[in-house]
Ligand code: AMP
């Protein structure tokens with residue numbers, strides 16, 4: 001298996017997938033452990049680990065495909081919205097180290113994601129922004 005990577009194996013056709021879209025650069029297929037009906041992954045066929053090592057030119061091409069697939073899912077499914085998620089590193093829940101975008105169709109109102117927000121302290125935020133400003 002190339003790069004010892006399950007998503008490379010899917011891109012190479014060594015492992016089957018439930019394909020939604022394919023072109024020369026990307027493949028989109030159903031997640032086999034879906035959050036919701038139509039949960040789809042968009043991957044580049046080339047192997048990059050995550051957002052930070054994917055070349056910007058490639059990334060631009062991928063995000064345009066994410067838009068295209070999301071628009072298609074929105075019209076093909078009775079969903080009311082969708083999330084686009086992209087995990088980097090085990091701490092962020094990334095389990096497959098081949099960069100991918102999740103498109104998660106959402107049904108009904110008020111669906112969130114499971115981060116818990118707290119009210120921000122403006123003084124703390126000000127100091128933090130000064131510390132990390134680019
Ligand atoms: P992440 O947690 O962002 O790394 O997401 C990896 C996703 O890949 C998970 O949601 C898995 O359910 C999904 N996944 C793993 N193996 C396969 C596979 N062979 N076909 C489709 N989806 C897969």
Ligand code: ZN
Pocket residue numbers: 003005006007008009046047048097098
């Ligand atoms: Zn790979």
